[in-house]
Amino acid sequence: MTNLISRIDQYNKLRDPDFLELKYKAMRENPFRFFRGSCHLFYEDLSKNTPFEDPTKTWICGDLHLENYGSYKAANSQVYFDVVDFDEAILAPVSWEILRTLTSIYLAVDSLGLPLKSAEGLATTFFKTFHDVIMSGKPVAFERNTVQGLIRRFIKSVEKRKSKDLLSERTEVKGSKILLKIIEGKTVKIMPEEKKSITELVSVWADKHKHQSWKVYDAAHRIAGTGSLGLDRYVLLVKDKALKKYFLLDMKESITSCLKPYIEILQPEWKNNAKRITGIQNLMQNVSPPVLETLIYKHKPFVLKKLQPQADMMNLKLCKGNIQKLLEVIETFAEISASAHLRATGRFGSGTTDELIAFFQTSSDWKSRLLKYSKKYAEQVRQDYFTFCQH
Incomplete structure (x- = not known):
């Protein structure tokens, strides 16, 4: 117990204690949520016990699990479905990405109330589909007109969401001002001095980056995700004075x-x-969101994105325990993942498409080892989860 807890505490030692407690609370929810919040444990263990030699150099998401796929409106105003979290993205062996995703499948069946034996078929489906897309050498785009089934219905439903509804949910009128609403579990009030420094910083940044019509009016701490809880994160209320419209930014x-x-x-x-x-998000996604920027605050780098009513993670509970529906979703996830890797081949030090295909031509030798490792590691995660909960 001591070793596991010390590894987790050591990794998170520089995070805000209050928000870190929220992370630890989230990690106690179930083994899958624990897995999402302890990515560092997975790769530390994998580096010591890699199931086979993988010479590939591939741009990977790094934390690819079943809840890091989702929808968003891109710069071309189309709603896409893609990999959406790149905090851990890095140049790495492609099998490391596959192993984390397969492990998440073995863990996710618990939270979905499905029998453990169903995970084997889902994991095999993911690998086979991923393999086939890589062998084709052609990435696929996933928008409403190119997907079917549950994901098509999901995209159509999120397309109907309006910016005014998101603003209505997240803001309130106080006197003559529109301000951010403090919502339990989503936002926390920040001190006036910090609010002033953030609003001024982003307003100045916007003026220098061709967003002269933007003005920041309010800011609050934002609570979202699992792995990143405890890091500094803010939601900003911004007005585009030229369009006379408010919108929200995530920092x-x-x-x-x-x-x-x-x-x-x-x-x-x-x-x-x-x-x-x-940079890696731009390489791997088919089309990037309209606002995907960076800035420095208190000598620390931040990613700036627009909060969208169309942005949402895929909710696997929509499958309602239907294995066939879940298989279709898993197939699409595999196609999305493999396509993201193919788009980024031959860029900034990554291997070529031909090199990736050549490696996958040998996959019959290591497919069983991937599945065996993922299944076994999922059991390790369950044990670590119970150890963590007892602490």
């Missing part, structure tokens, strides 16, 4: 990828970690 602190200590591949020299995150 999230960026730190070193938790994979970096365990990766021997030479990495590009990104200017900072926010540049790393946005």
